[in-house]
Amino acid sequence: MKSYLSSTVRQLKPSGIRRFFDLAAGMEGVISLGVGEPDFVTSWAVREASILSLEKGYTSYTANAGLLTLREEIQKYMKRKFQLSYDAHNQIIVTVGASQALDIAFRAVIDEGDEVIIVEPSFVSYAPLVTLAGGTPIAVQTTQENGFKLTAEQLEAAITPRTKAILLCSPNNPTGSLLEKEELEALTAIILKHDLLVLSDEIYAELTYDGSFTSIASLPDMKDRTIVISGFSKGFAMTGWRLGYVCGHPDLIEAMLKVHQYAMMCAPAMAQYGAVEALQNGEQDVVDMRKSYRRRRNYMVQSLNEMGLDCHVPGGAFYVFPSIRKTGMSSEEFAEQLLLKERVAVVPGNVFGESGEGYVRCSYASSMESLQEAVRRIANFMHQMQHA
CATH class of the missing domain: 3.90.1150.10 (Aspartate Aminotransferase, domain 1)
Structure with missing residues (x-):
C-alpha cells in the first residue's frame, strides 16, 4: 500500500x-x-464557561474565523499585553491550536521552492510543515555559548534569492531562550533589507521570567509583514482544548482563512466560549x-x-x-x-x-x-x- x-x-x-x-x-x-x-x-471558571455553553445548547458551527466575541477579546488582549492593534473582523482567526495556525500560515504564503529560515534547535513540527506546504526549510544553528539566540550575522548569511520568510519562536521551545528587544531590532534590520515575511510563534509569550517579552510585530515597520501565532495551551493551561489564534495583515489573514475554511471549518464552539472567559478573567x-x-x-x-x-x-x-x-x-x-x-x-x-x-x-x-x-x-x- x-x-x-x-x-x-x-x-x-x-x-x-x-x-x-x-x-x-x-x-x-x-x-x-x-x-x-x-x-x-x-481553571474552574474557564471549564464552567464551557460547560455552560453546552447547557445552553451553543453547539453549532461558529463563524469560520471564530466567535466574534472571542476575536474581540483577542483584539483587546493583544493591545493590552503586547501593544499590537488588530481588527477583530479581518485580522484574527481562531484556530485548532497554534499548530494549525502555523500550518495555514505556511500553506497560505509558500510557493514550491520557497525557502523558510528555521532557527535551530527548533520545535519538531516547523520544518515538516514547511515541507508539506511545498517549501524548503533552511536550518540556522544556534549555540549555547550565544544563549541559543539567532544573530543578525547568521540571518544575513542564510538568506538567498529564494528566501521568503523566517520563523521565530521566542521564548523558544526547546531551549527557553528569549529574544530581547534590542536583539529583535538587530534582526529586523536584516528582515526589512531583504523584504522577508516573519512568522512569530509566541505561544510561550505569557511565560517570560527575567526579561520583558517583546513581539517583533510591535517594532517599527514590522507589523504588516509579521504573522503572529499564539494560543491558550501554554499560558492558560488549555492544551487539550486545542485552541489557538493567528493575527496579521488583512490580506494575509484572508488567504489563511481560505485554507482554514476548507481544511477545518472552525474551532470547537465550547472551547471558544471557555477561551472568552480565560481572556476576560483569567490573567x-x-x-x-x-x-x-x-x-x-x-x-x-x-x-x-x-x-x-x-x-x-x-x-x-x-x-x-x-x-x-x-x-x-x-x-x-x-x-x-x-x-x-x-x-x-x-x-x-x-x-x-x-x-x-x-x-x-x-x-x-x-x-x-x-x-x-x-x-x-x-x-x-x-x-x-x-x-x-
Whole structure:
C-alpha cells in the first residue's frame, strides 16, 4: 500500500518526541520531564464557561474565523499585553491550536521552492510543515555559548534569492531562550533589507521570567509583514482544548482563512466560549502559574549545574536544555539509558535539529515533588556513569 502514499509524506520522519513518550508509556514508575504541557488543570471558571455553553445548547458551527466575541477579546488582549492593534473582523482567526495556525500560515504564503529560515534547535513540527506546504526549510544553528539566540550575522548569511520568510519562536521551545528587544531590532534590520515575511510563534509569550517579552510585530515597520501565532495551551493551561489564534495583515489573514475554511471549518464552539472567559478573567491564573514555573526553573538550573550538566538560564517557556556532552554519550544514548536505569524521561536534543545534539530537553512543568525526585534520579545516574 505504500506505493499509494505521497512521496513527501513517505520521506517525513516520525516525531522523535513521540518515540520516547511511547517507550516511557510502557514502563512503570516513570517520571516524565518530556511532555511540553502544563501540570496545572484549566481553571474552574474557564471549564464552567464551557460547560455552560453546552447547557445552553451553543453547539453549532461558529463563524469560520471564530466567535466574534472571542476575536474581540483577542483584539483587546493583544493591545493590552503586547501593544499590537488588530481588527477583530479581518485580522484574527481562531484556530485548532497554534499548530494549525502555523500550518495555514505556511500553506497560505509558500510557493514550491520557497525557502523558510528555521532557527535551530527548533520545535519538531516547523520544518515538516514547511515541507508539506511545498517549501524548503533552511536550518540556522544556534549555540549555547550565544544563549541559543539567532544573530543578525547568521540571518544575513542564510538568506538567498529564494528566501521568503523566517520563523521565530521566542521564548523558544526547546531551549527557553528569549529574544530581547534590542536583539529583535538587530534582526529586523536584516528582515526589512531583504523584504522577508516573519512568522512569530509566541505561544510561550505569557511565560517570560527575567526579561520583558517583546513581539517583533510591535517594532517599527514590522507589523504588516509579521504573522503572529499564539494560543491558550501554554499560558492558560488549555492544551487539550486545542485552541489557538493567528493575527496579521488583512490580506494575509484572508488567504489563511481560505485554507482554514476548507481544511477545518472552525474551532470547537465550547472551547471558544471557555477561551472568552480565560481572556476576560483569567490573567491572575497566568500570573500564579508563571511564579510557580519561575521557582521550578531556578531549582532545575541550579540542580543540573551542580551535578555537572551545564545548563544556561532560560528566559521563558518551561524547559531547560542542559548539555550532556561531558558524559561522552549521544543525546539519544543518554535519554535511553536514563529512562531504562532511572525511569526518568527526557527528550534527546537531536530531535530538535543537528544543533540540539549533545543536549536533552527537560520540562519543569511538573510538581516540585516530582522534579526533586527526578533530580535525585538523574544525579544517581550521573554518579553511576562517572564510576562505571
